[in-house]
Amino acid sequence: MKKFLLSVLFFTFFLTKVFSQIEEDNRPVMIGEWTQDALNELRNYELNQKFEKHNFRATTQRSDTINLLHFDIHLTVGNGLNQTIAGYSIVEFKSLMNNVSQLYLDLLKLNVDSVIQNGQPLTFNYSDSTILKINLQSAMMQNDSSAVTVYYHGHPFNDNSFGGVYFNGDFGFNVGMSLYENPHNMGRTWHPCYDNFVERSTYEFHITCDSQRMALCNGALLDTAHNSDGTITWHWKMNETLPTFIAGFAVSKFTPVHDTFNGINGPVPVLFGAISADTTAMKNSFANLETCFHYFEDHYGAYPWNKIGFNCLPFNSGAMEHAGSVVYPQFACDGSLYYEDLYAHEFGHHWWGDYVTPYDPSEIWLKEGWAVFSEFLFYEGVYGAASYKSHVADNHEIALHYDHVFDLGYCPLSPMPAYTIFGRTTYTKSADVVHTLRTYMVDSLFFGCLKSFVQSHAFQNYTSVELRDYLSNCSGISLDNFFNDWVFSAGFPHFSIDSFNVADQGNGWYTVTTYIRQRLDHAPHFYHHVPLELTFMNDEMQSSVYKVDVSGPCTVYQTAVPFNPVFAGLDLENKISDAITDEYHVIKNVATNNFPQGKMNMYVYTVNDSAFLRVEHNWIAPDPMKVQIPNLHLSQERYWRVDGILSDSFDAKASIQYNGSNVQPVTSYNGGYLDRALITNVEDSLVVMYRPSVSADWQIDTDVLFNYQGSHTDKKGLIWINHIKPGEYTLAIFQHNKVDSLITPVSDSCFTIINVKDFSPEEKISIYPNPSQNQFTIEGNLLNQSTLEIFSLLGEKIYSQNLPKGIMKTKINCGNFGTGIFLIRISDSEKNIIVRKQVIIQN
Structure with missing residues (x-):
């Protein structure tokens, strides 16, 4: 009882x-940077509205024709009562081809008043409220530069969950990415642009609001102008290039809090944008931001932006990584440390996603997986290695348990299917894979090459193939198998110890032969050259760890151990996400x-x-x-x-x-x-x-x-x-x-x-010489007629023959087998395995 x-x-x-x-x-539950409710709405949308698969509009192609160099945006931003924006945007651009006579800009559901070039009005078509088609004054030749000014106003669009322009009380702000819209970028909800991942431009913001409020934007505050109508115009300038989804503004009755962090390249200003009621709680919630800043600089390289900025806003769907001016939810500015992994995620984006940017949404893991990994790195830097390991393990359980349910199947990381761009796999499995890549490369090469990569690709786009090739060349480690297995394929591998045999060498050392089996969890092929740690322990818990290169369905690993092992375990520290x-x-x-x-x-x-x-x-x-x-x-x-x-x-x-x-x-x-x-x-x-x-x-x-x-x-x-x-x-x-x-x-x-059968003492089999060249002999006594089979370590059967009952001696010509370890199996007519051995061939 x-x-x-x-x-x-x-x-x-x-x-x-x-x-x-x-x-x-x-408290809201976070999945990456989205709240649980936002992602659940997305899944219902995809299920019920039949979200269009593989149908992203090809706005990327326009960037091959015209390069948008600079946006000078002048907007008056309303509030919760007057939910409008009005003003103009000057778009400076350069032609990349000859005979370019039209400029097509993305602008979503706003009213266009006029378009001006060189002081003259232009004709345009905006009938679908989606693409602003501008007829230029004359055809432009390659490398010609010009500018157009677009005057517009209206009630800007948002998708009611995540993405667009929002008004709430004194607040007006944009969120640069949408869960639902196609394309996902939301720059077009407040200024004309090329709303894709590849177009990067510098920005200048002139944001006008009433005198009780202030505007926070990317870049540095240059000046403020007090206008005759009692409004104030806040002038910010961003000299570094941005894709549209990380440019933004936030307007409210902010009482900004300032700080400075000493970085690798000198002092970095810090700005917390919050209303007065939230400032103390926000500072307390960000107590570990400076430690995070230094740890990320140590591992990713110097912070690349002119300031660190987080804006505490009434946005309940998550956060958004606007460079140096992050959209951050008020519920996470609660004075506790409960959501500190959320700011670590957004801060990680300042390297992965903002500084170096995926080429298109199908490569979204290149920013989101690395941002979730940055959460793990934050915990390592602030709380130690055990905390890193714990958060990696929790994330891995979610990836195995839920990803395929939420995402309606198993997905590769690249290319990510369009219908599940912001699904679970994008966040959880992607971070799993980055953690595993860390193990493949070891820390010194992994972080050293990451620093080098972001420097060499600063303010540029990249693909998974480019990342693979760069890290391979930098480290001297071929990562072709890693990317083929973990990135370009769906599912997971599974590794287990089938058995291990111990032979006493008589000198205090023991020869241990371990059979490592690989199976697949919805993966299309066996993984190759996976670096697994194999741990042996004796009955006093003395341990010895060996690194094993595992490929195919079976790997046989033989080594000498300085004690008699009674336990063998694979990947005890969970360095590989199988x-x-x-x-x-x-x-x-x-x-x-x-x-x-x-x-x-x-x-x-x-x-x-x-x-x-x-x-x-x-x-x-x-x-x-x-x-x-x-x-x-x-x-x-x-x-x-x-x-x-x-x-x-x-x-x-x-x-x-x-x-x-x-x-x-x-x-x-x-x-x-x-x-x-x-x-x-x-x-x-x-x-x-x-x-x-x-x-x-x-x-x-x-x-x-x-x-x-x-x-x-x-x-x-x-x-x-x-x-x-x-x-x-x-x-x-x-x-x-x-x-x-x-x-x-x-x-x-x-x-x-x-079906294992213990063979009798008479039924002994010998293989010699071992190692062998060109030929080896199998000799022994069989109680029944049996079958001999020889396999490569990849599981390919390369030889078989029948063996007679009784005393036998068989010579095997192995000159065409190649060099390596081969597996020998002898089984009787009932498939009982009598012998399994290995032979080393050195041709």
């Missing part, structure tokens, strides 16, 4: 801690031990001295049953692996949660979508399956207790495993009419043992 009460208390606590990012005190979430603990006391990344929690009853325990949650299907149990269907979505260094007396009770609900909104971290394909029957039909190793078959674990939590049909509940054991666990369900989803068969070239 005591154990039961402890379990109830423990699991009640566990339910409140399942997910790390939840709504707290009704289809596993996991964590480990050293357990010394009887207590509750939670493994949130492993999606398992434990109460330890008995532990002698200490135990090392690792729990993996694997986001792929488990191996199938070897002997099928009628009408029983294994989960095709996940399984657990429990391993470590445990004494025979170790005893613990574990819980796992099942949740097949399709809870809306998808953007909530509610735990759903885990078992939706499995649970198509009442929950009474669920069972827990267990196997101690990959060589064993799955069996029903009866030593469990189900808590259906009141309903047997809502697909949610808890399962207690009364005595957890090392091995693998998964869920299964009895249903006579269930048809499992089609899963691509997994190659057994890593010799995942389907």
